[in-house]
Amino acid sequence: MAKRIDEEIEVTLQALKRRGLDARFAENRRVARQMVAAMVPEHWIVGCGDSATIRSIGVLQDLMDMGNRVLDYHIWPKIMREKPQRVPLRVMKQTSQGCDVFLSSSNAVTMDGKLVNIDGAGIRVTGMVFGPLLSIVVVGKNKIVRDVDAALHRIKNVIAPFHLKTIGWDSPCVAAGQCVEPATFCQPERRACNVTVVLESRPSSTDIDIAVIIVDEDLGLGWDPAWPQERTGRIQAEYIRWTPPHGPRR
Numbered sequence: 001m002a003k004r005i006d007e008e009i010e011v012t013l014q015a016l017k018r019r020g021l022d023a024r025f026a027e028n029r030r031v032a033r034q035m036v037a038a039m040v041p042e043h044w045i046v047g048c049g050d051s052a053t054i055r056s057i058g059v060l061q062d063l064m065d066m067g068n069r070v071l072d073y074h075i076w077p078k079i080m081r082e083k084p085q086r087v088p089l090r091v092m093k094q095t096s097q098g099c100d101v102f103l104s105s106s107n108a109v110t111m112d113g114k115l116v117n118i119d120g121a122g123i124r125v126t127g128m129v130f131g132p133l134l135s136i137v138v139v140g141k142n143k144i145v146r147d148v149d150a151a152l153h154r155i156k157n158v159i160a161p162f163h164l165k166t167i168g169w170d171s172p173c174v175a176a177g178q179c180v181e182p183a184t185f186c187q188p189e190r191r192a193c194n195v196t197v198v199l200e201s202r203p204s205s206t207d208i209d210i211a212v213i214i215v216d217e218d219l220g221l222g223w224d225p226a227w228p229q230e231r232t233g234r235i236q237a238e239y240i241r242w243t244p245p246h247g248p249r250r
């Protein structure tokens with residue numbers, strides 16, 4: 001018997017559909033993995049946007065087994081052959097703009113159907129909306145928020161400090177436990193939040209298909225500080241497991 005969809009997820013799915021996005025529901029990560037693998041033709045070039053969610057569902061290995069070339073410069077040595085100290089720009093460019101399908105998650109998805117993301121280099125947020133023929137965004141239910149304001153607040157004050165600590169950067173929010181702006185300007189040399197993209201609906205004048213799979217499971221980085229420690233601790237531990245240390249900032 002099909003699992004009953006939570007009201008919060010149902011509302012979000014309907015809102016995404018109204019905005020022209022191919023919104024789908026997956027009961028768990030196993031189903032999401034099968035859905036993604038079924039959507040990607042064999043021998044396509046697959047780009048991946050530094051996503052713990054995508055790594056954690058296991059689909060990258062499936063796609064490689066199918067004969068696809070997978071570009072995710074954070075999975076070394078399998079793909080890059082060596083741990084990059086500084087990822088060349090041409091590799092970043094190919095990862096997001098030279099692929100047929102781009103896989104990513106979203107920092108947050110709002111209940112009125114918007115995808116909200118903040119990026120350091122812009123690879124993830126550009127590949128998600130322009131370049132590939134198909135963009136597949138896999139989102140755990142823990143990333144659903146009320147609206148764009150709630151998303152931006154959570155990304156800056158919950159996600160960024162934890163993410164930056166995990167990858168070993170010393171941005172000011174790591175010590176402060178929250179974004180230091182607007183009280184103090186976060187200087188470019190220590191800043192990770194450089195590109196903010198809110199996808200409000202399917203981009204026009206392009207035939208890119210954007211599928212958003214909402215998974216009825218906690219996946220990737222995102223939580224409400226009011227949630228029980230047991231749940232947030234599980235989310236954090238899994239994120240650390242699927243997030244390799246990154247190279248130094250430029």
Ligand code: SF4
Pocket residue numbers: 155156157160161171172173174178179180181186190191192193
């Ligand atoms: S702007 Fe700076 S301090 Fe604020 S969340 Fe981003 S990196 Fe951290």
